[in-house]
Amino acid sequence: MxxxxxxxxxxxxxxxxxxxxxxxxxxxxxxxxxxxxxxxxxxxxxxxxxxxxxxxxxxxxxxxxxxxxxxxxxxxxxxxxxxxxxxxxxxxxxxxxxxxxxxxxxxxxxxxxxxxAPATIEGKALSDELIALVHEPSVDPNFLLLGIRSEAELQKAKQGLPGTFVANRHAALVAHQKALENSASTTAFDGSTNPKSSAVHENLKKWYADKISSQALLTGAYVGGDKDAVAQLVKLTNDAWQNVAKCIEKLETKLTGPYALGDQISLADLHIVPWLARIAAVAQGVKPASDPIASIDAVIAEYNVKVGQKAFSERPSFQAVYGSGLH
Incomplete structure (x- = not known):
């Protein structure tokens, strides 16, 4: 069978x-x-x-x-x-x-x-709003992992996961780009020669070129040692943390119970918890100068996201995903 x-x-x-x-x-x-x-x-x-x-x-x-x-x-x-x-x-x-x-x-x-999924129109509207908040590009958790708040922080980041991630990603992109450039322009990456495959070949070449370009700031700061890139990355990172503080403040005003929509877990929690877990993993006591709340760490603890807290962190799902540490 x-x-x-x-x-x-x-x-x-x-x-x-x-x-x-x-x-x-x-x-x-x-x-x-x-x-x-x-x-x-x-x-x-x-x-x-x-x-x-x-x-x-x-x-x-x-x-x-x-x-x-x-x-x-x-x-x-x-x-x-x-x-x-x-x-x-x-x-x-x-x-x-x-x-x-x-x-x-x-x-x-x-x-x-x-x-x-929320059972009411009102619940769905609130759920969609909360999910949209943590998916805003201005509070991108992936950027926060790689961002730096100072030149001194960059040196530490280079030796850790952020540095490895940026360097390996750039190397992989360049390797794939070169592999395509070294193949015949009329031959697809899989070795075929039909027009459709050739079009895919050209699309891939453009994809890699665009992706390398979009990563230029991080690559310049981490790999190239570009001082202008470092300065720009520092500014963008500090701006992002300001946005995180504002986002958490909005979440505080909208959360209605131990979970996002009240007493029961919902789809909204499954978006908010990973976002907050990442924030907690990289915050390291971040307190922007104009932080509208007392402390990012305090808010995360209050929402019970840190390992060792109650509510969501005691659920089997949280232990399965974050039991060995936040990320």
């Missing part, structure tokens, strides 16, 4: 947004056999490999590849689609666990899963 097609979640343990669906899998009661997990090592730049870009053209995790239900019978070839937006992935996981649509052999006798 042919293997029953299953969904595949592409993830990485240190990714802030890939942590959201990992929390959801536990909260919804998915079994380890319901879908496959594939690690994309961001520290090695595996997300820039052409094979992964065919799955997610953004080159980011999480990515959830799911079989189309109407093609899971033995009579037809299974077709798949990729979901690459974190919010849409969580919504899909929330619905699929209840509707048994994630895999063709989903156990219809499984215990009912909690519904994480």
């Amino acid at each position: 042919a293997a029953v097609p299953k969904a595949t979640l592409y993830t990485f343990d240190g990714s802030v947004w890939a942590s959201a669906p990992r929390l959801a899998l536990v909260e919804k009661g998915y079994a380890s056999t319901d879908l496959d997990l594939k690690i994309v090592d961001l520290l090695k730049g595996e997300n820039f490999d052409p094979s992964f870009l065919r799955i997610n053209s953004k080159g980011t995790v999480p990515a959830l590849v799911v079989p189309l239900l109407e093609t899971t019978s033995a009579e037809v070839d299974t077709k798949f689609r990729a979901i690459t937006d974190t919010k849409l992935i969580l919504e899909f996981l929330d619905k699929s666990r209840s509707q048994n649509t994630l895999a063709a052999n989903a156990d219809s006798a499984a215990a009912p899963a909690p519904i994480l």
Whole structure:
């Protein structure tokens, strides 16, 4: 018998947004056999490999590849689609666990899963607002991990994970770009010569060039030692922390209980918790000069995100994702 097609979640343990669906899998009661997990090592730049870009053209995790239900019978070839937006992935996981649509052999006798989507129009509006807050580009948790608040902080960052991440990412991009440039302009990266493949080849070349350009500031500061890049990165980082303080202040005014929407966990929590966990992991006592709240650390502790606190940090999902430390 042919293997029953299953969904595949592409993830990485240190990714802030890939942590959201990992929390959801536990909260919804998915079994380890319901879908496959594939690690994309961001520290090695595996997300820039052409094979992964065919799955997610953004080159980011999480990515959830799911079989189309109407093609899971033995009579037809299974077709798949990729979901690459974190919010849409969580919504899909929330619905699929209840509707048994994630895999063709989903156990219809499984215990009912909690519904994480808000049940009211008002609740959905608040949930969408909270999710949008932590996904604002101005408070990007990935930038905060790599940002520096001073030139002295850069020297420490270079020796740690941020320096490794920036250097490896740049090296991977350059390597893929050179591989494409060294191949014939009319020949695709996979060796074929048809016009469609040649177009893919050219699109990949542009993708790598654009990505390298978009990373120029970080590369200049960490790899090139560009003083102007360092100064600009310091300013942008301090501005970002100001935005974080304002964002947390907004969250404080809108959270209605121990969880985002009250007494029950919801989809909003699965976005807010990874964001706050990353903030807590890199804050190190950050207190911007015009911080509208007493302390970022204090707010995070109050929201029970730090390991050792109550509420969410005691949930099995939190322990599964953050038990070995915040990231």
